[in-house]
Amino acid sequence: MKKDLTKGNVFQNIITLSLPIITSSFLQFAYNFTDMIWVGKLGSDSVAAVGTSAFFLQLCWAIASVFILGTGISVSQQIGAKNYGRAEKISRESLIGLGAVVTLMLVLIQTIPEYLIGFFNLNNNTVEELSVSYLKVAGLGLFFSQAVFLFTSISNSRGDSKAPMKITMIGVVINIILDPIFIFLLDFGVIGAGIATVISQFISFLIFYRRSFTNFFGKERFELTFDEISNTVRLGVPTSIQRIVFTLIGIIMARIVAQWGSDAIAAQKIGLQIESMTFMITGGLMGAMLSFTGQNYGAKAYDRVHEGYQTAIKIAVVLGLLMGTLFYCFPEFFVRWFVTEDTTVAIGASYLRIIGLSQVFMTVEMVTSGIINGLGKTKIPASINITMTVIRVPMALYLSQEQLFGINGVWMSIAISTLLRAISLSVAYYSIQKKMTLSTTY
Template structure:
């Protein structure tokens, strides 16, 4: 199943593709939101433990994204060029690659969880114990969740974002139902949240595989080959390195935050969870624009590429202003969804106020990254995002000194780097546009 994005109204194409992706993101947020509420009932220690473990799960996703993004770009361009057999071959090779790389990561997590969690120097045996247990169990679902990410990327690239939405809906509902059962009825505590997640991931994978495997991989017998793996990794590596660096910097930033105690760690995790409303919804728009750009660039419809960007950026800016305003005016309201400890609420509210000022820049950054990646120039946004993410650490160390801004200095470093990324990426896109779009459409 595929949809031709090279014809028809540009706004309608982008919105039609983006809405199911955004709906999937809302559903994922609903799960994360519910999951954090249930974990939050166990206290700030449990929230801190899950938040600490999540950094390493995100690192695994960052590594495997080399196949996910590279496949999405390649498949969309081949679909635009009417070369479906090659699109199927690319999808098969990416699936094999995901399986191999996840197997390595799973082994490492099961053998060395103490060393991973120990990096944070939490100095709290209860939080460390929770974190290690959660990480070990949650890692079991890595292959299934990453395969679903790959299937979603392929489906979106083919112009079908409804199937991922339906699969996500089922997985989220199952997860929401199982969370309180495993956490409180079976009294598995934070491990119960991990078990519920793994079960829903396995279910989502099974549904997606059964429904779409023939469309994605072709009807012929599955053969392991790596003829196109170089192309996939060449496109995916820059973005994967970006995600790895972003996650590693996130781990380092979390270690800086840890000096203010488990309340601060929990507050940051909650703040990130709330901020993900902006990230996930804009990510849907970004994914739609990437697929739209890939198909139209592959079909040499260059004017539609730029028109798609202009459409998406207007939507992104409007949404970014809205979310930033809400975060700045009502931060305590959002944080109290998860916890009631006043210290955690105060720190989480300060995070949202500072980050709220940069939300519109984050939406611009993400949408602009989507169109540049869709053009196949993945090294450009990766280089900019890596550079502007790395500078968070020295900025945070300096601004968080007690005679300056304390923990708010960490939040300021994150916001400043987001603003710089948006500015640099906007300049980069207009440079790329002159070289790749305007010059070729004359």
């Protein structure tokens, strides 16, 4: 199925495309939320273990995104230009490349997990052992999860976001059902959460494969030709590097947080989980704008690109203000969904109050990044986001000194860098938009 996003009402196109993506994100949040609640019943050590392992799974996703995002941009632009055969070829080559990269990452996870977890210097044998066990099990589902991300990106780029939503719903329901069975009934503990995740990822992959494989990749045989892969990689590498850097900085920040103990690690993980509500909703809008912008840019409908930007930013600002207000006013309420330990709740509440102040800036920078990426200019948001993310480390080290703000200084560095990203990306977009306007005029 393909939907032409170069025609019709701009607001309606954006909403129609983004709502299923947002719904999928909420469904994923529902899974993560339920997963953390079940793991939270095992104690803060278990939450800290899953949180620590998650950094490396996110790193794998960041590396694989070179194909996921690059394919999404390339396919949307080719669909906009009506080059359907080329869009299929791009998709085929990307799936092969994704499989090769994921295989390499899986080998590393299975052979040296102790060294990966050891980087955090947790000084807690229980958390370290649980982290290694969870990482090895959850890593088995890497190909399935990344393939589903690729299928979703292709589907969204073709204007169909409903199919990924339905498949996500099935996977989430299965995961929610399996979590308590493997964690408590079969008494596998933290490892049970990983097993449930892998099974649900495999089933989602299988459904997507059977439903959409021919539509996405065509009927041609998978030959080892890579005529299109260089352009896909060129588009995907900047954002992939950005996500890798973001994840590595997150790992370094987690190590800084670790000096306050496992309660602080658990609080950060819970805070990130709660903040992901904003991230996932905005991510749906961001994904819609990447596809909308890509198709219209491919069709040279530059006025629709800018109209889409103005519409999306208004939606993003309202969303950011709403979520920021909730986080700032009711932080303890949200944290107590996961844990009851007073120390963890107090640290997590401080995280949400400070991060709540930056939610509107996060929504603006995410949407603007999606639009600029849709134009194929992926180096611009990547360079800005990398620079503004790297400065978190020196800011965190300085602001977290005990004579200043302690652990709250770490959260403040995140909020400040988010503000700087939003400002820089907005300036960059208007500079690009001005050039597009001039090229149309002349």
